[in-house]
Amino acid sequence: MALNYLFIFFFLVAFVIGLAKLLFLGDTEVFTAMVNSTFDNAKTGFEISLGLTGVLTLWMGIMKVGEKGGVVNLFSRAIGPFFNKLFPDLGKSHPAYGSIILNIAANMLNLDNAATPVGLQAMREMQETNSKKDTASDPMIMFLVLNTSGLTIIPVTIMVYRAQLGAVNPADVFLPILIATYFSTLVGLVAVSLYQKINLLNKVVLAYLGSLTLLIGALIWYFSTLEQEQITHISALVSNVILFSIIAGFILSGVVKKINVYEAFIEGAIDGFKTAVKIIPYLVAILVAIGVFRASGAMEWLLSGLSWVVAQLGLNTDFIPAMPTAFMKPLSGSGARGMMVDAMTTYGADSFVGRLACIFQGATDTTFYIIAVYFGSVGIKKTRYTVVCGLLADLAGILAAIFLGYLFFH
Secondary structure, eight states, rough: HHHHHHHHHHHHHHHHHHHHHHHSSOSSHHHHHHHHHHHHHHHHHHHHHHHHHHHHHHHHHHHHHHHTTHHHHHHHHHHHHHHHHOOOGGOOOTTHHHHHHHHHHHHHTTOOHHHHHHHHHHHHHHTOOSSTTTOOOOHHHHHHHHHHHTTOOOOOOHHHHHTTTSSSSSSHHHHHHHHHHHHHHHHHHHHHHHHHHHTTTTTHHHHHHHHHHHHHHHHHHHHHTTTTHHHHHHHHHHHHHHHHHHHHHHHHHHHHHHHHHHHHHHHHHHHHHHHHHHHHHHHHHHHHHHHHHTTTHHHHHHHHHHHHHOOOOOOOOOOEEEGGHHHTTTOOOOHHHHHHHHHHHHHHHSSSSHHHHHHHHHHHHOOHHHHHHHTTTOOOBOOTTHHHHHHHHHHHHHHHHHHHHHHHOO
């Protein structure tokens, strides 16, 4: 629904501004520019989607091998003790635990097709023991906010888009995204814990959060001591080593599990191909709408106004052109993806703005969409403080993304 209103908004605002420019400023070229932008962006959207096919097919094949090789279950066992402490109202043997942990693990590995079904199953299982059927329970809220914070270890889709748009090293945003999404998740978790009075000083919780926070802090400290050129080089090297190690690990897990690795790869690759084809109309639609909005001058006015406000605060404004992706992400995944692609197309995939837009895209998830789908699946109408905590997590992810963008790429 948000994307529907957004699509209409872009076209109507562009039309009104174009008409105003024509009547009051005598700009006879504005409508020509807007019409030309529809053709140009429709072509761009199709070409990008077509180019996605090969890379997305490859990655989805690798992911399916890891899934069948038991990587999701391995993650589940690793984070199980931690999650038991975050959902005290469920007790120690609630049937929802399995689905909750599988969902989070699948999300961390970017296995959306696996994450959503088990996530909805987790909601149904939690609803069975929910005393107020129209009101979100504490465990549901914790589960939803962890989902909306978007913790992802492997941002496959973003790297695929960067590769298609000509990035020299598509994986160079891997570490910044990983760190930014961690901050988003940490803030969301802490916010919900404060509402629910969950003891974060428990030794199990401290062991998990403390270890991760120390690791992230050490990474930020290390990179802050390097020159910009060194940061870019080392980040790219580490990212590529980690990613290829994950690929090798997924294949090895398949060998250990004695599955047919090739057939598992083909099964996932087929899903990847279908996904790439399905993306075409959505990407074309949103890119055309954004293109018209930009051609009318509305985007320039919006960013100029925001830039003026930031400049009055005495801050650097180089990050402003990437902000549409950040603003869009809580509302619409497709809209944010379109904004990210538009930023890379306009400024370059390896520009500061292009890279920062990618970090924004990976830092959080589509808060309102996830809340609507997951709560809607079990008839929850009163979401309590879910939206507040989800948006706090989004804000933390956005601020972290800006800081990390400057640290790594500016």
